[in-house]
Amino acid sequence: MADKLAQQDVALDKHIKSDYKYGFTTNIESDNAPKGLNADIIRFISAKKNEPEWMLEFRLKALEKFFTLEEPNWAHVDYEKPDLQDLIFYAAPKPKKKLNSLDEVDPELLDTFKKLGISIEEQKRLSGVAVDIVMDSVSVATTFKETLAEKGIIFCSFSEAVKNHPKLVQKYMGSVVPVNDNYYATLNSAVFTDGSFCYIPKGVRCPMELSTYFRINEANTGQFERTLIIADEGSYVSYLEGCTAPMRDENQLHAAVVEIIAHKDAEVKYSTVQNWYPGNSDGIGGVFNFVTKRGLCEGSHSKISWTQVETGSAVTWKYPSCVLKGDYSVGEFYSVAVTNNYQQADTGTKMIHIGKNTKSTIISKGISAGKSSNSYRGLVKINKSATNARNFSQCDSLLLGDTCGAHTFPYIETSNKTAKVEHEATTSKIGEDQIFYCNQRGINTEKAIGLIVNGYCKDVLNQLPMEFAVEAQKLLDISLEGSVG
Amino acid sequence: MDVVSMDKKELFLEQFRVSEGVHGVSKSAELALLELPFPNTREEYWKYTRLTKIQNGNFLLDENPSFEPILTEFGDAFTFNCVNGFFEDSDVKLPIGVQSKVIEEIRDPLVEYQYEFFSALNTAYFTSGIRIKLEPKMKLDKPILINFVSTGNAIQAQPRLEIVLGEGASAAVIINFQNQNATEHITNVVSEMKVSKNASLQVHQLQQSGDDNYLINTTEVLQKRDSKFSIHTMSLEGKILRNNLNIAVDGQNCETRLNGVYLVSGTQHVDNHTYVDHKKPNCNSSENYKGIIDDKATAVFNGKVMVQPDAQKINAFQSNQNILLSDDATINSKPELEIYADDVQCSHGSTTGQLDEEALFYLRSRGVSEKSAKKMLIRAFVFDVLEEIELEVFKYHVEGLVEEKFGV
Numbered sequence: 001m002a003d004k005l006a007q008q009d010v011a012l013d014k015h016i017k018s019d020y021k022y023g024f025t026t027n028i029e030s031d032n033a034p035k036g037l038n039a040d041i042i043r044f045i046s047a048k049k050n051e052p053e054w055m056l057e058f059r060l061k062a063l064e065k066f067f068t069l070e071e072p073n074w075a076h077v078d079y080e081k082p083d084l085q086d087l088i089f090y091a092a093p094k095p096k097k098k099l100n101s102l103d104e105v106d107p108e109l110l111d112t113f114k115k116l117g118i119s120i121e122e123q124k125r126l127s128g129v130a131v132d133i134v135m136d137s138v139s140v141a142t143t144f145k146e147t148l149a150e151k152g153i154i155f156c157s158f159s160e161a162v163k164n165h166p167k168l169v170q171k172y173m174g175s176v177v178p179v180n181d182n183y184y185a186t187l188n189s190a191v192f193t194d195g196s197f198c199y200i201p202k203g204v205r206c207p208m209e210l211s212t213y214f215r216i217n218e219a220n221t222g223q224f225e226r227t228l229i230i231a232d233e234g235s236y237v238s239y240l241e242g243c244t245a246p247m248r249d250e251n252q253l254h255a256a257v258v259e260i261i262a263h264k265d266a267e268v269k270y271s272t273v274q275n276w277y278p279g280n281s282d283g284i285g286g287v288f289n290f291v292t293k294r295g296l297c298e299g300s301h302s303k304i305s306w307t308q309v310e311t312g313s314a315v316t317w318k319y320p321s322c323v324l325k326g327d328y329s330v331g332e333f334y335s336v337a338v339t340n341n342y343q344q345a346d347t348g349t350k351m352i353h354i355g356k357n358t359k360s361t362i363i364s365k366g367i368s369a370g371k372s373s374n375s376y377r378g379l380v381k382i383n384k385s386a387t388n389a390r391n392f393s394q395c396d397s398l399l400l401g402d403t404c405g406a407h408t409f410p411y412i413e414t415s416n417k418t419a420k421v422e423h424e425a426t427t428s429k430i431g432e433d434q435i436f437y438c439n440q441r442g443i444n445t446e447k448a449i450g451l452i453v454n455g456y457c458k459d460v461l462n463q464l465p466m467e468f469a470v471e472a473q474k475l476l477d478i479s480l481e482g483s484v485g
Numbered sequence: 486m487d488v489v490s491m492d493k494k495e496l497f498l499e500q501f502r503v504s505e506g507v508h509g510v511s512k513s514a515e516l517a518l519l520e521l522p523f524p525n526t527r528e529e530y531w532k533y534t535r536l537t538k539i540q541n542g543n544f545l546l547d548e549n550p551s552f553e554p555i556l557t558e559f560g561d562a563f564t565f566n567c568v569n570g571f572f573e574d575s576d577v578k579l580p581i582g583v584q585s586k587v588i589e590e591i592r593d594p595l596v597e598y599q600y601e602f603f604s605a606l607n608t609a610y611f612t613s614g615i616r617i618k619l620e621p622k623m624k625l626d627k628p629i630l631i632n633f634v635s636t637g638n639a640i641q642a643q644p645r646l647e648i649v650l651g652e653g654a655s656a657a658v659i660i661n662f663q664n665q666n667a668t669e670h671i672t673n674v675v676s677e678m679k680v681s682k683n684a685s686l687q688v689h690q691l692q693q694s695g696d697d698n699y700l701i702n703t704t705e706v707l708q709k710r711d712s713k714f715s716i717h718t719m720s721l722e723g724k725i726l727r728n729n730l731n732i733a734v735d736g737q738n739c740e741t742r743l744n745g746v747y748l749v750s751g752t753q754h755v756d757n758h759t760y761v762d763h764k765k766p767n768c769n770s771s772e773n774y775k776g777i778i779d780d781k782a783t784a785v786f787n788g789k790v791m792v793q794p795d796a797q798k799i800n801a802f803q804s805n806q807n808i809l810l811s812d813d814a815t816i817n818s819k820p821e822l823e824i825y826a827d828d829v830q831c832s833h834g835s836t837t838g839q840l841d842e843e844a845l846f847y848l849r850s851r852g853v854s855e856k857s858a859k860k861m862l863i864r865a866f867v868f869d870v871l872e873e874i875e876l877e878v879f880k881y882h883v884e885g886l887v888e889e890k891f892g893v
Contacts, residue, residue, distance in 0.1 A: 074529065382837075384812065384813075397822075397824070399824065399826075399827035399829075400827065401827055402794070402795065402797070402826055402827045402828070403794070404825075404827070405823070405824060405825045406822075406824050407821070407822060407823045407824065408820075408821060408822040408833070409819070409821050410818075410819065410820060410821075410835070411817070411819050412816075412817065412818040412819065412835055412837065413815070413816075413817045413818075414807070414809065414815065414816050414817075414818075414837040415813075415814075415815040416809070416812065417809035417810060417811060417812055417814060417839045418839060419809070419837060419838070420836075420837070420838045421835075421836060421837040421838070422834075422835075422836045423818075423820070423833075423834065423835040423836070424832065424833070424834040424835075425820070425822060425832060425833050425834070426830075426831065426832040427822055427824050427829060427830075427831040427832070428829065428830050428831070429827040429828055429829070
């Protein structure tokens with residue numbers, strides 16, 4: 001125990017020295033589209049990517065719809081709305097030639113990922129995690145493709161999927177998050193540049209964790225990636241997502257769409273460690289993280305589990321959701337959201353129970369410090385058809401300091417008498433007796449808080465794959481650094 | 486706003502306008518009405534309550550209602566009767582230190598009519614109102630009973646009530662919404678309660694407005710330091726029944742208690758919106774609402790607790806529990822916390838389920854009939870809320886009504 005603590009301390013000290021360690025920019029020439037949003041830009045993106053006609057139509061339809069929508073303002077966040085006409089919607093790292101192996105990847109790019117701590121080579125050898133890296137919305141490298149292909153697993157960039165597996169993409173894209181779902185999802189549908197695509201065939205258990213690393217590099221760009229995961233009957237996959245961005249004074253926009261389809265008996269586990277640049281301590285700069293994530297439990301006995309650790313972004317606005325359509329399907333949501341300084345987060349989940357005997361669990365832990373605002377907003381909806389549905393939700397908030405805010409807005413809608421729905425939420429500060437106990441044993445207050453916060457988030461951190469859990473713990477410590485008065 | 490809904494709102498408002506015009510606060514409420522849209526489900530505040538029927542209704546004013554003797558089960562009380570929105574001119578014998586006065590003009594309203602359509606409607610065109618004022622240290626030995634009675638067809642009533650407690654005063658109030666063969670009737674009432682330093686006010690509301698009538702009941706409370714306020718809301722009938730209960734706790738060491746039971750069946754719709762705003766430190770508030778929903782009825786609970794910056798050492802608890810008895814019943818529950826101070830203990834819980842199968846089986850296996858077993862379980866479910874009612878006449882009466890509603 002003491003050893004482990006000492007190790008954590010070393011790690012903590014190391015990280016405390018730098019404010020935001022991912023705040024470098026990479027000097028890679030990139031190929032940009034002109035600023036602005038119109039049908040020509042869409043055609044430009046589509047042409048750049050040599051997309052088939054149906055893809056362009058999909059985009060144009062979304063754009064048309066987008067112009068009829070207004071940016072919603074119901075969330076408990078306050079920010080200056082991004083001027084979409086001032087954004088670059090396509091920024092691809094140059095030179096962009098066809099890559100057959102990692103050796104051909106631009107060495108500077110490889111350097112970037114080394115700095116990020118995800119040296120592709122190393123990952124490949126040591127952890128056996130297959131990584132797809134998306135930089136400024138364009139997928140730059142996918143590892144382990146062959147190993148996965150042997151099992152029939154398709155794991156590639158979205159544009160490759162459009163070219164090589166058009167039937168799958170056409171069938172599933174937009175089936176969970178419709179084109180006109182919401183303002184930012186519609187925008188994404190029109191302008192998305194790349195992302196990851198993953199298909200697990202019938203009865204296959206994916207032998208390794210699949211991972212996507214997202215990075216915004218260029219200034220004035222928005223990142224609009226799209227992820228589509230299809231788990232066919234009886235399959236299993238665990239998917240990881242990580243994100244970083246350079247430190248910039250202006251706000252960058254990240255509006256992604258993630259769609260998951262789980263067929264009969266399939267299970268998908270989706271974990272996110274979100275560490276976009278949160279802005280400086282005066283609240284200048286940082287990423288706007290407006291993401292639509294939704295999973296559909298299509299078949300019976302299917303399961304989708306979302307785990308997220310949200311420490312970054314100036315403004316986070318996302319609700320990873322599960323539509324529990326198949327009988328006996330299960331939805332889970334585990335979340336830790338930390339806000340410090342001027343960060344704002346309005347996050348939570350939606351569990352829509354449609355099938356019989358469906359089950360959902362929501363565990364949400366919010367931690368607010370500094371002058372930040374942290375809200376949980378969630379919906380549990382039990383439809384009339386969802387006989388014997390079961391939901392348990394627990395939303396706890398921890399306040400560090402008297403200038404931050406913690407809010408809970410659960411919506412619980414039940415239309416079936418056999419449903420059992422429980423929701424509980426608490427808000428409090430760290431117990432003085434707990435800190436005193438640690439102090440008494442020679443642990444200083446700052447470390448004690450780290451310890452208590454980690455303990456408080458344990459339910460969620462336990463859900464993360466090992467590598468991510470370690471990273472997440474470190475992130476928690478860094479995010480709260482300096483928040484103790 | 487589109488043209489159609491604009492016209493509908495205009496038509497709706499036309500029924501309430503008074504020919505001689507309004508002045509002062511009422512005038513600014515009238516102006517606010519022009520700006521406010523008619524509440525619709527796109528608004529967060531009215532998300533679960535559809536008001537189309539009210540919007541399309543034709544309501545008349547009954548300026549000379551007949552005040553027939555009103556029977557209640559509440560025993561001896563200082564009774565004020567209000568029929569179809571008009572208070573009866575009667576000399577209620579009040580002890581020295583208590584005054585009642587007709588409200589001629591609204592001054593310093595607590596209600597934030599600028600933001601809410603129905604509060605603005607009442608503030609602009611209230612039909613009649615009384616102000617009951619207790620001098621400091623005045624303690625009443627009998628409750629004050631206010632009977633809001635609705636009779637007749639398609640009548641609109643917009644009464645207004647003000648209760649002011651001086652420092653250290655204490656009173657119990659029963660607000661009884663009654664129905665005497667009324668149909669398509671709308672009552673839009675605003676009650677304002679000012680609880681001064683060290684005062685104590687207990688409010689009991691019984692809502693039996695009839696299955697064919699609408700009730701919109703807005704209660705605004707202002708609590709000063711060291712005061713106690715409790716409110717028990719029993720909602721039993723109503724086509725659309727909406728309670729807006731807003732409590733501003735603007736002083737230290739206050740106690741606030743909100744209890745509610747809603748028992749709905751048929752196609753009734755009950756919507757309870759509560760808002761407790763802790764502005765000052767060192768206060769306790771607790772809220773407990775329980776509901777039983779049968780047939781095709783719908784219930785809504787939206788409780789919000791706000792803790793303002795620097796309102797430290799607040800303990801706020803909120804609980805909402807529901808039982809659905811039928812497959813067509815719906816409950817929408819939305820307990821909210823909005824907290825800006827760190828040294829607080831706040832929690833909320835919400836549950837929905839049905840009568841416990843195992844408990845039913847246990848009772849059945851001991852020879853209790855299914856009906857009595859259900860009755861027992863329902864009684865047990867609402868027991869803790871009813872138990873907190875201190876005014877016994879009210880408690881017994883409500884207990885009887887609960888049994889009647891789900892009885893044999």
